[in-house]
Amino acid sequence: MNNETREEITESPPRDLAREQLLSMYRRMRLIRGFEDTAQRHFEAGEIAGFLHLSQGQEAVPVGTCAALRSDDYITSTHRGHGDVIAKGCEVKYMFAELYGRTTGYCKGKGGSMHIADFSQGIIGANAIVSGGLPIALGAALSIKLRGTDQVAVCFFGDGATAEGAFHEALNLSSLWQVPMIFVCQNNLYGLSQPWEKTAYECELPRRVSTYNIPAECVDGMDVIVVYQAVKKAVDRARAGGGPTFIEAKTYRFLGHYVGDPALYMPQEERDAWRKRDAILKLGRQLRTWEYITDEEDEQMDTDVETELAEGVKFARSSPIPEPEEALADLYVHFDHQGNPL
Amino acid sequence: MREITYRDALKEALREEMLRDGRVFVMGEDIADPFGSAYKVTLGLSPEFGTDRVIQTPISEEGFVGAGVGAALTGMRPVIELMYIDFATMAMDPIANQAAKLRYMSGGQAKVPLVIRTQGGPGRSSAAQHAQSLEAWFLHIPGLLVAMPSTPYDAKGLLKTAIRLDDPVMFIEQKLLYNTQGPVPEEEYTIPFGVADIKREGSDCTVVATSMAVVKALRAAELLEKEGISIEVVDPRTLFPLDIDTIVASVKKTSRLVVTHEAPERGGFAAEVVAQVADGAFGYIDAPIQRVCAPSVPPPFARNMEDYTMIDEHKIADRVRKLVRCEI
């Protein structure tokens, strides 16, 4: 662990987060980082098909958010959603299996990287259409309200989505309907190669969103505790019937848009500066400062995560490849793909 | 048997299903009372069921259709109204990329029990953006079911089934059919998807028609009967799943086929029927298969031009005549 040149940790441990919760969040962020790194390696080795949109650097946002959620709360995610779904509870071995296109993957190999879903954990779909998940999360929140439960629906999306019509429709309707929806914007400052300042005339998202009469704040997305606290407040409000909340978490992706993107549009000094603000390293320092973890435990956690990842890959590679005819299945509940009743 | 309008048949279906299952709710623009939706199908529902189950929305098709998808994924059974099928363009992502594909992409985890009710068709000089027939778009998207009832009886039975199915349905009504009347039983009934209805039996030529074209084809049958030509009018009722067996059996019997719909000819549903029949009834076809559809132009405004582009009983009868007389 590289601990040099970081600011001193002056704050005391948060009162609203137990040591176990913090350790769990720490491990989970490392698991996500490890998953992304591993997936990248295997993709570059030609073992994974399609595209990979990786989220190294952004781990604090999904982990902080999901730490505030129950398993029966809903999330929608995006093409850059591995971190979101792992944070919500997806196991890396089934995720690798999905990336490798095996029958044991979450979506039986039918979805791939951009469409991971696990309805048993409230993950109602990662969406490859930018802003596609916003109306769906809205619908899930509407459904909660109509059914009268105290679930909440979180929508993960990026800065790029704030330019789409669906973003505004979802804000408008969620406010009109006062549904238990939490908008979590992972603003990593780039929509593919388009910088944030060129995406919106009003760059202050909370100010823009406030015109929809939704409480909105901007938080440091590189601090998992800060993210957690903001989301927790929003979740509590939503469960109590207080309606939607908008949270912009400023974060950064350490890689380009997709694996293979040289990211020439991202200036090197900017990249270096954000690397220094690595949320995992920060939490690590905090935990050691608060004596919530020893160096040995830290190393052990590292090893555990490596092992979990390695076994995940092994599981994926030894999982069965689907029969080609599987391509015809699972389209309808009541019919086969040609319309014959099942 | 009592006769009610197509509109009232739909309303009865909605009401009965909402009473039967508390998870069913309707959502769309202007659907609550006193306006009760553009074609008055939902009029009377909001006083009975409240604004929690009859949710009137602003003009945000992508937003509320997408919300319908989200609600369907999480335990509800929404019936969304798109006022005009022409506005489906605003909601194509939730329809085509989300509703149609979530079950497949999730490897069978998701169920999308969503019904999108809409209407199309020319005849009121509504002009190009309010008079289209776009069923072919939805037919072409794997993952959707497409229904097009032509009578009050079919409308009620099919809508009830659509609401009870767990797959997403595009339920396409027709603006000029709302006021038509027809027999509808008092007792509850449903009509399964994938079963065509032979609206009129005949022997000289099969005419496959959807929605308003069924009405025109039946009128054409009356005209032709006076000349001693008997046509069999087959109404598929659901474009997908399609009851191709009934159509093929009819063509094997008559040896001639005309397919007719209000949508433009090029790339329309008729082309799909023709392709399947040319395969399934090959050795039984005695004359070139015909389509009587709108020309491939948008619906024009002026009444006479719109009439020119619309199919009618004379155009259908004329084509049948040419086939039966061996002139084509």
Added chain:
Amino acid sequence: MPFEITMPQLGLTMETGTVVEWLVKEGEQIAPGQEIVDVETDKSVVAVEARHGGTIARILVPPGQEVPVGTVLAVGVSPGESLPAEWQPDQPAMASTPAPKPVTQGTQTPATRAFSRTGPQQVSWKARRMAREAGLDLTGVNGSGPGGRIVAKDVAQALATPPVEEPAPARVSPVAAQLASTLGLDLQHVAGSGPEGQIRQNDVIAAAAAVIQGRAGPGPSPTPGPAQVAKTIPLTGVRGTVSRRMAVSGSTTARVTLLREVDASALIELRERFNARLQDTRISYNDILIRICAAVLREHPGVNARMGDGQIEWLDQVNVGLAVDTDQGLLVPVVHNADTLTIPQIAARSARLIEAVRSGRCLPDELTGGTFTITNLGMFRVEGFTPVINLPECCILGVGCFVRKPVVVDEHDTVAVRPMMALSLAFDHRVIDGAAAARFLDGIAQLIQDPLLLL
């Protein structure tokens, strides 16, 4: 100004025509109204008249070529004009497609393209399937659809009326052949004056005379020109029916003829004794033969049978038909249940039947239902022959005349003269085998030679 002569539209449904013959040449002057080319449509040959006077400059479509209506067939020039450059002979002749219309600026292609539905022998899918299943050759079937398309009803029609198979008359009439054989005349180069060039007796005599008179050797026939029809006999009524039925029998049955000579002494004696006893009935040999055959048929049910629809059917009644020569032609009245009748009863029946057919007053029921036929040519001095099976029966017995001849009559090789009669049993091998037929014939032979076994 130059003018074009195009393939005209000679009928509402005409889409193409064929140039049959040019009636004028290039360079020839023509007057308005003059017939200049014969063209053929699927209905007829029509002469096309010139609409302009002038000179035919270039003929573009040769005879035999089929072109769409509107194709330029030839170009001409008005008097005093010369041919424009593009029609000059050193330019290659245009293909038979019409000249492409010049595309004007901004011309749109029509919204719906009318595509041609004609082509070589258009056949609907259904018609093709029907023809294939029936083994029907479509060449020669007339199409009633547009552009001459063959449709289902055309095939149905073609299948319902099969072409009448007229057996071709022999190249040489039997009499002429016999005469030529007697004279030793080679008929190879003799032309016939009979129907379809049949060589007749007169042709042989003439050819022989020519040889005798020294105009020997193969040469051109003495009668120049095609033979004329001398007389026609229409294939109607009985003649027509017999022709058709004989042809069908000949082409469908697997006919084998068994020949057996029997000693008719007992038969002759039996008849004499019957006729001596009976007052008002005369027994004929045929009556006895009918009774004998009926009895043997009863014992050989496999012969009292017919070919059904994909199966052999044994019949419950024994109905024996007797071939009778009448003025109208060959008719076969039937004695039903002949095995239940006595010989006198059969005689009475057959006498009535023969009278009825000869006078043309036979009822249809009396001519149908037979399960076996006897045909007796003995009165014509015919000994053995190969009768045609009377379908749907499977067997027919041909009876010949008595021939008094020396035969071996016992095991000591004693020779005596006996009246021998040839029995020719033709049977359909599809229904019965040779052994079965032979056993049946043997049964008949036994009873003829020993009629008391009938009792």
